[in-house]
Each structure stands twice: as structure tokens, then as C-alpha cells.
Amino acid sequence: MTATRLKYFQTGSFAAGNRLVEPSERSEQAAPGRANAITCGHRACQGCGEALGARYALDAAMRATGGELIAANATGCLEVFSTPYPESSWQLPWIHSLFGNAAAVSTGIAAALRAKGNTRTRVIGQGGDGGTVDIGFACLSGMFERGDDVLFICYDNEAYMNTGVQRSAATPPSARTATTQAVGEAPGAPWGQGKNAPLIALAHEIPYVATATIADLRDLEAKVERAMQIRGARYLHVLVTCPLGWGTASGDAIRVARLAVETGIFPVWEGGDGEVTAVTRIRHRTPVEEYLKLQTRFRHLFTPVRDDATIARIQARADRNIERFGLVGEAGQHPLDLHEEGGS
Amino acid sequence: MPEQLEGSQAVARTVAACRPEVICAYPISPQTHIVEALSRLVKSGALHPCEFVNVESEYAAMSVAIGASATGARAYTATASQGLLYMAEALYNASGLGLPIVMTVANRAIGAPINIWNDHSDSMSQRDSGWIQLYVESNQEAADVHVQAFRIAEALSLPVMVCMDGFILTHAVERVELPDPDRVDAFLPAFEPRQLLDPSAPVTIGAMVGPEAYTEVRYLAHYKQMQALDLIPEVAAAFQQAFGRASGGLLRPYRSSDAETIVVALGSVLGTIEDCVDQLRDDGHRIGAVGLRTFRPWPAEEVRRALEGARHVIVLEKALSVGIGGIVAQNVHRALEGLPITVHTVIAGLGGRPITMASLRSLCERGLAGTLPDTTFLDLEEALVDAEIGRMRGGRRSGPHAENMLRDVGTVGAAGLT
Amino acid sequence: MFETRFHGRGGQGVVTSAELLAVAAFQEGRHAQAFPSFGSERTGAPVVSFCRIDDRPIRTREPISAPDAVIIIDPTLLHHVDVFSGLTPGSQVLVNSSRSAEELGLGDLCSSHRVARLQVVPATELARRYLGRPLPNAALLGALAAMTGIVAVDSVAAAIFERFSGEVGQGNARAAYAAAELVPPSSGRAAPEEAPGGPTVMAGTSHA
Ligand SMILES: Cc1ncc(C[n+]2csc(CCOP(=O)(O)OP(=O)(O)O)c2C)c(N)n1
Ligand code: SF4
Ligand SMILES: [Mg+2]
Numbered sequence: 025m026t027a028t029r030l031k032y033f034q035t036g037s038f039a040a041g042n043r044l045v046e047p048s049e050r051s052e053q054a055a056p057g058r059a060n061a062i063t064c065g066h067r068a069c070q071g072c073g074e075a076l077g078a079r080y081a082l083d084a085a086m087r088a089t090g091g092e093l094i095a096a097n098a099t100g101c102l103e104v105f106s107t108p109y110p111e112s113s114w115q116l117p118w119i120h121s122l123f124g125n126a127a128a129v130s131t132g133i134a135a136a137l138r139a140k141g142n143t144r145t146r147v148i149g150q151g152g153d154g155g156t157v158d159i160g161f162a163c164l165s166g167m168f169e170r171g172d173d174v175l176f177i178c179y180d181n182e183a184y185m186n187t188g189v190q191r192s193a194a195t196p197p198s199a200r201t202a203t204t205q206a207v208g209e210a211p212g213a214p215w216g217q218g219k220n221a222p223l224i225a226l227a228h229e230i231p232y233v234a235t236a237t238i239a240d241l242r243d244l245e246a247k248v249e250r251a252m253q254i255r256g257a258r259y260l261h262v263l264v265t266c267p268l269g270w271g272t273a274s275g276d277a278i279r280v281a282r283l284a285v286e287t288g289i290f291p292v293w294e295g296g297d298g299e300v301t302a303v304t305r306i307r308h309r310t311p312v313e314e315y316l317k318l319q320t321r322f323r324h325l326f327t328p329v330r331d332d333a334t335i336a337r338i339q340a341r342a343d344r345n346i347e348r349f350g351l352v353g354e355a356g357q358h359p360l361d362l363h364e365e366g367g368s
Numbered sequence: 369m370p371e372q373l374e375g376s377q378a379v380a381r382t383v384a385a386c387r388p389e390v391i392c393a394y395p396i397s398p399q400t401h402i403v404e405a406l407s408r409l410v411k412s413g414a415l416h417p418c419e420f421v422n423v424e425s426e427y428a429a430m431s432v433a434i435g436a437s438a439t440g441a442r443a444y445t446a447t448a449s450q451g452l453l454y455m456a457e458a459l460y461n462a463s464g465l466g467l468p469i470v471m472t473v474a475n476r477a478i479g480a481p482i483n484i485w486n487d488h489s490d491s492m493s494q495r496d497s498g499w500i501q502l503y504v505e506s507n508q509e510a511a512d513v514h515v516q517a518f519r520i521a522e523a524l525s526l527p528v529m530v531c532m533d534g535f536i537l538t539h540a541v542e543r544v545e546l547p548d549p550d551r552v553d554a555f556l557p558a559f560e561p562r563q564l565l566d567p568s569a570p571v572t573i574g575a576m577v578g579p580e581a582y583t584e585v586r587y588l589a590h591y592k593q594m595q596a597l598d599l600i601p602e603v604a605a606a607f608q609q610a611f612g613r614a615s616g617g618l619l620r621p622y623r624s625s626d627a628e629t630i631v632v633a634l635g636s637v638l639g640t641i642e643d644c645v646d647q648l649r650d651d652g653h654r655i656g657a658v659g660l661r662t663f664r665p666w667p668a669e670e671v672r673r674a675l676e677g678a679r680h681v682i683v684l685e686k687a688l689s690v691g692i693g694g695i696v697a698q699n700v701h702r703a704l705e706g707l708p709i710t711v712h713t714v715i716a717g718l719g720g721r722p723i724t725m726a727s728l729r730s731l732c733e734r735g736l737a738g739t740l741p742d743t744t745f746l747d748l749e750e751a752l753v754d755a756e757i758g759r760m761r762g763g764r765r766s767g768p769h770a771e772n773m774l775r776d777v778g779t780v781g782a783a784g785l786t
Numbered sequence: 787m788f789e790t791r792f793h794g795r796g797g798q799g800v801v802t803s804a805e806l807l808a809v810a811a812f813q814e815g816r817h818a819q820a821f822p823s824f825g826s827e828r829t830g831a832p833v834v835s836f837c838r839i840d841d842r843p844i845r846t847r848e849p850i851s852a853p854d855a856v857i858i859i860d861p862t863l864l865h866h867v868d869v870f871s872g873l874t875p876g877s878q879v880l881v882n883s884s885r886s887a888e889e890l891g892l893g894d895l896c897s898s899h900r901v902a903r904l905q906v907v908p909a910t911e912l913a914r915r916y917l918g919r920p921l922p923n924a925a926l927l928g929a930l931a932a933m934t935g936i937v938a939v940d941s942v943a944a945a946i947f948e949r950f951s952g953e954v955g956q957g958n959a960r961a962a963y964a965a966a967e968l969v970p971p972s973s974g975r976a977a978p979e980e981a982p983g984g985p986t987v988m989a990g991t992s993h994a
Pocket of ligand 2: 070185268
């Protein structure tokens with residue numbers, strides 16, 4: 025399956041109903057026999073983007089591997105809400121060990137499979153942004169560097185949500201968290217230089233790196249599918265919204281994720297072997313303000329007085345992404361428009 | 369002036385009054401409220417000068433504290449459970465280097481199975497790390513002991529862990545009188561490091577030491593920590609002098625002077641134990657309690673003195689040394705060597721299991737009647753354990769214990785009040 | 787010692803309610819201890835919190851198993867969680883709902899003499915009206931104060947003002963007083979022994 029961009033979509037949401045696409049291109053979620061890797065009854069908040077993203081990603085991986093899949097999970101919301109005692113949502117073999125070691129546990133699973141001559145069963149490691157870009161980063165980098173046969177998926181909700189919304193290295197500047205509160209001269213998270221985990225993954229020269237969001241779930245599925253066709257270390261960084269931590273309405277989970285893309289705040293791209301090879305174009309370029317306004321974690325930028333300077337700074341970051349990744353322009357014009365309209 | 373405060377806020381505001389210059393933080397329940405409150409105090413400018421560093425792991429948290437302390441800054445961090453274990457290598461390093469870092473441990477169980485609730489497995493697992501370990505009974509004591517901890521740490525140039533029960537204390541809102549900041553300033557002299565990274569007087573910290581002197585360095589670590597047995601009561605007395613409250617120290621007896629049976633415990637469960645002692649005293653039983661405040665260094669002499677008149681000692685502890693049993697009990701045993709006293713181990717409150725008055729009372733009654741076995745797991749669900757042992761005997765691939773037993777417990781049992 | 791247990795869902799201020807009650811008692815110079823039964827609960831999951839009030843320092847730390855009062859912040863829990871566990875014939879129960887006890891299926895709770903008193907208060911409605919938001923906690927605390935006499939409604943208001951400033955504080959306090967108005971007064975300072983002999987059912991006028 026390719027990341028075909030559909031011509032028919034709803035105005036505003038750009039969502040495409042399954043009935044508009046060829047059966048072979050329909051979302052795995054439409055398949056009556058889907059694996060349902062994370063079954064219902066888990067305890068995520070209403071409108072949890074992580075629950076949504078993980079369900080699509082794992083069901084796509086189950087399809088791609090014919091159900092021959094083992095998952096290793098870092099500590100975090102996904103782990104906690106999916107295994108409320110005495111129940112488990114997981115319908116595949118799944119292990120949770122620790123917070124910082126999911127990539128290494130995945131390596132161990134892959135090594136055991138190799139030792140046993142099992143080439144069918146594949147491995148996914150997964151965690152939140154904290155478990156990936158902070159405490160798990162050393163193990164992750166080691167896994168990349170060795171080229172272990174693991175797809176690692178980071179569900180990035182931009183903070184440590186499970187412990188009550190503390191700042192991580194993926195928290196955007198100026199966002200309010202419990203450890204970067206909206207007080208003092210520069211309220212919210214400080215302006216560092218950022219830690220761009222997907223680009224760092226790419227710098228390991230691994231064969232597959234991509235970003236995705238829950239606003240384009242067919243794209244997410246396609247990327248998981250493609251990743252599972254490849255052997256070696258692979259990385260998928262999925263932006264997932266979190267109503268609790270971001271202070272958004274539960275019903276806005278997808279809308280906010282879409283705005284992250286349409287504003288240029290979160291570039292969606294695909295690459296491997298050190299190069300970015302494809303990007304998702306912005307359909308309607310939108311000012312960052314539209315994105316920020318929906319989230320109480322940025323409320324201090326608007327009340328009691330509007331902080332134009334900081335909003336402009338955030339806009340400049342988005343503009344830089346747009347320029348750097350070529351996110352705006354006519355389809356087919358940019359060298360990275362590989363699978364725009366028709367597939368790669 | 370007393371306030372009605374959450375334990376974590378009380379600790380955060382007290383730590384701020386101690387004027388730390390570097391605070392490192394990594395989130396883990398149930399410690400988060402403490403560092404969140406401190407982050408706010410620093411960011412708002414209320415605590416100044418102070419650097420608040422949001423690090424990427426506990427290993428980094430302790431390492432940042434090590435760097436800061438070696439550079440002469442008063443350094444503080446807080447953690448719990450998995451986080452404490454994740455910093456284990458740096459913990460030994462901090463004490464080995466003799467750096468006076470103060471850390472709050474919001475006591476929590478260790479996984480697997482992952483469990484966020486209170487017990488003492490985390491700090492007990494680091495009892496040999498070279499850190500001084502102080503345990504507190506209430507949020508008032510938590511606040512007070514932090515002030516004492518900085519003074520003890522800096523006087524001896526050793527790191528101090530203040531252990532407070534996670535959730536039970538950190539999340540409890542109760543009456544606390546915060547140590548007055550001016551008096552804290554008077555009580556706590558400015559940090560004068562014993563060793564300092566300073567270009568004007570360069571020293572080497574952390575050099576390799578071979579067989580020729582390693583034993584001596586370790587001996588000194590022990591010697592220094594044992595000095596705390598004199599210093600801790602001195603500091604507690606000075607604190608009482610300055611603030612008018614008794615907090616901290618080595619241990620505290622409760623109605624135990626004429627007791628035949630004495631319950632020994634640490635932390636917040638002492639409150640319930642004291643209520644239980646009162647009830648049993650009302651019924652005419654000669655029972656008392658001894659609350660340990662300092663666990664490392666081990667106050668062997670004081671423990672012996674506090675317990676020597678008893679016939680039965682019940683050590684109630686919220687940790688388990690797998691393969692032998694009680695941890696505190698082993699230490700108590702040693703302190704009572706040669707005395708005609710039986711020491712019973714009671715493992716209780718693991719992973720947040722409530723220690724109820726009813727269970728405590730029947731436990732003490734069995735102790736008084738002389739029918740308590742050597743080791744008891746308080747409120748153990750034996751049927752659950754037996755079923756799992758049966759499964760293990762029944763076949764090779766019996767599966768993960770935790771999941772099996774949870775299935776036996778069933779949804780109804782699990783959804784009750786935990 | 788007076789022990790209250792609160793039942794609600796994550797995100798409904800269950801823990802804050804217990805804390806406010808403790809602060810209200812503290813304002814009266816009494817000793818109070820509030821604590822949550824903490825799980826890794828997400829928004830919407832059942833949550834329990836506790837508050838003890840006494841004239842002496844409180845030492846015990848065990849969860850409250852035989853409460854003098856139970857407050858059910860979210861009536862959808864009534865048939866999911868055992869909110870009535872440990873009730874004694876002296877216990878008082880306060881439920882947030884615009885419906886009557888019978889409509890809620892609680893009629894037998896009183897007729898079977900399992901509790902001393904059951905009171906239903908439309909706290910969410912009151913909060914909408916006075917606060918503009920469906921946050922029933924202040925109203926329930928006002929009702930609890932009136933029902934049990936364990937603290938004065940003024941102390942509840944004082945606790946609210948300590949926690950919430952401006953309009954939010956004002957609105958919450960108004961909701962607390964309004965709820966207290968709906969509740970017939972208690973026979974004095976609550977103690978299980980003093981609770982009225984026979985069970986009484988009172989449903990606040992639901993469209994206040
Ligand atoms: C060594 C260690 N430190 C801290 C924790 C506490 N902890 C558990 S989950 C979590 C946050 C997870 O954040 P993230 O990885 O971003 O996942 P999210 O919950 O946001 O999905 C933290 C800090 C832990 N379990 N182990
Ligand atoms: S806190 Fe956020 S990430 Fe966690 S379950 Fe709730 S919505 Fe999902
Ligand atoms: Mg996260």
C-alpha cells in the first residue's frame with residue numbers, strides 16, 4: 025500500500041471516508057477481521073490521541089506481519105491505560121519491562137528470534153516521548169546503531185503525561201506543564217534548541233524513518249506497513265494529542281493534530297538512509313495562532329495580555345519547518361513530492 | 369503559624385526555605401508534587417538564586433546534583449521507586465565522593481509488577497548505598513527533618529535521604545507548621561564545602577583508588593556515617609531548641625518503658641500503631657512502640673536500650689528481602705544479640721495494601737498471646753497464593769504470576785477501594 | 787472523629803473536595819486529614835478520597851472503611867462501584883442528583899434502616915447556575931455542612947476563598963450557600979451517636 029493522497033476528501037477536515045477508496049486501500053480499521061491489537065475497555069481518557077494512534081499503528085503492523093508480531097512497551101500512559109488490573113487490552117504478545125529500556129528489550133526479543141531461526145515474527149518497540157527521547161534515548165540510539173530488526177514507534181504527546189504532565193525534551197517552547205509553569209518572566213517551557221528525534225534517528229543512517237500524526241490515519245497505517253516491509257532498525261514518530269495535558273476538548277483530538285500539520289508546527293515526512301525522501305504537503309497554510317488558541321497549555325500567550333512576541337517566535341519556527349521541508353507549494357513541484365497523487 | 373497543607377507542598381516550601389542553589393527534577397509518582405511546586409517557586413522568582421534543571425532521567429538528576437554539589441552549590445532532588453533504582457550507580461558515587469546532597473524519597477514499591485503505591489522497598493534497597501536514611505512519621509516531621517537533613521549532610525559531607533511515605537504523606541492534606549524561613553537561615557549555616565572544584569585551588573575529585581587504599585577509603589565512609597549517630601540527636605535537639613518542636617532524631621519510644629511487647633516500625637504507619645497501642649493499653653495490655661527515625665547509620669545501641677526490657681519485639685516493616693525475609697528485623701536482631709527477647713518479623717503494607725487498625729490489633733493480640741510465628745505476611749491472601757503455587761506445580765508453562773493471580777482476584781475485587 | 791468518604795470520577799475534583807472540607811475544619815481550629823485513594827486514574831475513572839475531622843491530632847493513616855458520611859459526586863457510580871461499603875446505621879449519605887432517591891433506586895437504602903439519613907441535592911445544577919460550570923463540589927460541601935453540622939457553611943466558604951479567587955471563588959461560595967439552604971438543618975454537631983434515630987429521606991427541590 026502506498027500513501028496515496030486522495031482527491032476526494034471532506035472540506036475542512038480533509039478526511040476521506042473509506043467508501044471513497046478502493047477496498048484494497050481502505051483503513052485496516054474497516055476490516056472486519058482486523059487484529060484489534062488494543063481491544064476496547066482500556067482506560068485512556070476520552071479523546072486520547074495516543075490510544076487512537078497506537079490502535080491504528082499496531083493493527084496495521086499485525087496486518088503487515090500476518091499476526092506474527094511481538095510488542096515491547098515502555099512505561100507510560102499507553103502501558104498503564106492498556107493494562108488496568110486484572111485486565112489487558114493487548115491481543116498480541118506484549119511485554120512491559122521498564123521506562124527507559126523498551127528499545128533494548130526489543131533488541132533482546134529480536135535477538136532471541138534470530139537465535140531460534142525465527143524469521144517470521146517481527147518486533148515493535150514503543151513508548152511515549154519521555155520513554156523515547158529522554159530516558160530511553162541511549163537504548164534507542166544503541167538499537168539504531170546496531171541495526172537491530174526492530175520498528176520503534178514513539179507516540180509523542182509532548183510531555184510526561186502518565187505522571188501528570190511534566191516537561192520532556194519534546195515539550196514545545198512556551199508550553200505550560202507542571203514543571204514549566206505559566207509564571208515568571210518567560211512563562212511555560214523554556215526556549216531550547218529542541219531535540220528533533222526523527223532527524224537524529226535519520227542521522228543513524230537507518231533504512232526507515234518517518235513522522236505521522238493521528239490527523240492522517242491512513243498515512244500512519246501506510247507508513248507502518250512500509251516499515252514492516254523493511255528489515256533493520258526503523259523509527260516512526262507519531263504526533264498524538266492529549267486532551268488532559270494540552271488542555272484541549274476531547275472532541276478536538278484530531279482537529280488539533282491536523283492544525284499541527286497545517287501550521288507547519290509538525291512536519292510530516294518520510295525518509296531513510298540519512299535522507300528525507302518525501303513530505304506531506306500542507307493543504308491550507310494556517311497561522312500558528314489557530315493551533316495555539318485551542319490549547320490551555322498556551323493560554324498565557326493570549327491572556328491576560330496577548331504575547332505577540334512569543335506567538336511570532338512560534339510562527340517563525342513553523343515557517344522554518346515549512347521552508348526546510350518544503351511543506352508548501354504545488355504538488356509535484358518540490359523534489360520531495362514523491363508519493364503525492366499516485367504513490368511511490 | 370499552622371497551615372492546612374498537602375505534604376508535598378510542605379516539603380517544597382521547607383526545602384525552598386533551605387535555599388538550595390540547584391534543584392534537579394525528573395517526574396515519578398508520588399514525588400512529582402514536590403518538584404512541581406519547587407519549579408514554580410524558582411520560575412516565579414520566589415526562590416532565587418536557584419537553578420531548576422528538568423533532566424532527562426534520574427541517572428541525570430543525581431549526576432547533575434553531583435556536579436552541582438562538587439562545585440559548592442547546595443543541591444536537592446527528589447525521587448521514588450524505579451527512579452531511585454535508576455540512579456543507583458550515581459547514588460553510590462555521590463556518597464563515595466562525600467557530597468552533601470539532600471534527596472526526598474517519596475517511598476513507593478518497586479516493579480515488576482509495576483505498582484505506584486507506598487512501601488519501603490525502594491529506599492530499603494539502597495540501605496547500603498552510603499547515604500544517611502531518615503524516615504518520618506508525619507508531614508510536620510517531613511518538613512522539619514528536611515531542615516535538619518541539610519545541616520547533617522553538610523556537617524559530615526555525606527548525602528542524606530529523607531524518606532516519607534508516598535501518597536499516605538505526600539498527598540495527605542493536614543496541619544503543618546512550616547519552619548520559619550528566618551529561623552531556618554539561622555539554623556542552617558551557609559554551605560561551606562569540604563571539597564570544591566575551584567580554579568583558584570584546583571583539586572582532583574574521583575580519582576581511581578587501587579587495593580592499596582580502597583579499604584581505607586571505605587572504612588572512612590563507614591566511620592563518617594557512624595559519626596552521624598552522635599550528630600543526628602544533636603541536630604534534633606538544636607532543632608527543638610530553635611523551633612520548639614521535637615522532630616527527627618534516632619528513634620522515638622511510645623509508651624514502651626514498661627512494655628512487655630514492643631512494636632518497632634518506621635514511617636507513617638507509626639500513627640496507626642500508636643492508636644492501636646492506646647487501645648490495647650486501655651484493655652490493660654503492657655504494649656508499646658518504638659518508631660525508628662534513623663535507619664542508616666543503624667543506631668544499634670539506642671535500639672538495644674529502647675527494647676531491652678521487652679519480652680517480645682514485633683518488627684513491622686514495609687519491605688521484604690526476598691530470600692531471607694525482614695530487613696529491619698535483621699538489624700533489630702543484631703542489636704538485641706544475647707538478650708532473652710523474641711523478635712517477630714511482620715511484612716506489611718507492600719505495594720500500598722492498607723495497614724488497618726483491625727489487622728494491627730489482631731496482630732498485636734497474637735503477639736501478646738505468644739502465638740505469633742517468626743515471620744508473618746500481614747493480611748496475606750493465602751488462597752490466592754495457594755492457587756498459583758498449584759498452577760506452578762501443575763505444569764511447566766503456567767504463565768506470569770501477576771496476571772494469573774489478578775485473574776483469580778477478578779474485576780470485582782480489584783475495583784474496590786484500593 | 788468524623789470520617790467522610792467522597793466518590794466521583796477523575797477530573798471531577800474528588801480530591802479537592804476532601805481537601806476543602808479539611809481546610810474548612812482547620813479554619814474552625816480543628817484537626818483534619820484529607821487524602822486520596824490514589825490510582826493511576828485517567829479522566830473519568832472512579833476515584834475515592836477521604837477526610838477525617840477531630841478535635842485532637844489525628845494519627846491514624848488507614849483508609850476510611852466505616853464512614854460517618856459518604857458523598858457521591860457522580861451518581862453514575864451508584865451502580866458500578868460499591869459506594870455504600872462500610873455504611874453503619876449512623877451514616878449519612880449525600881448524593882448529587884436532580885432526581886429523587888426513588889428515581890435513583892435508593893429508596894431501600896433508608897427503608898431498610900441501613901443509614902441514618904439520605905439527602906439528594908442537585909449540586910451540578912446549582913453549580914451551573916451560580917458558577918456557570920458543572921462543578922458540583924462546593925455545593926455538595928455546603929450541603930454536607932448543613933446536613934451534618936460537622937463544619938459551618940461559612941467555614942466551607944472560607945476554604946473556597948482560600949483556594950479560588952475572584953469570580954470562581956464567589957460562584958462556588960454562592961453554590962455552597964444555596965445548597966445548604968436546600969437541606970433541613972441537622973440536630974447539632976454531627977456524631978454518629980447523635981444521628982436521628984429513624985432514617986429520613988430528603989430530596990432537595992430539584993429545580994431550585
Ligand atoms: C526510572 C523511572 N523513572 C520515572 C518513572 C515514572 N514514569 C512512568 S511513566 C512516566 C511518563 C511517561 O511519559 P511519556 O514517555 O512521554 O509517555 P506518556 O505517558 O506521555 O504517553 C514517568 C515519568 C518510571 N516509571 N521509571
Ligand atoms: S493523559 Fe493524555 S496520553 Fe494519557 S490517557 Fe489521557 S489523553 Fe491519553
Ligand atoms: Mg508523553
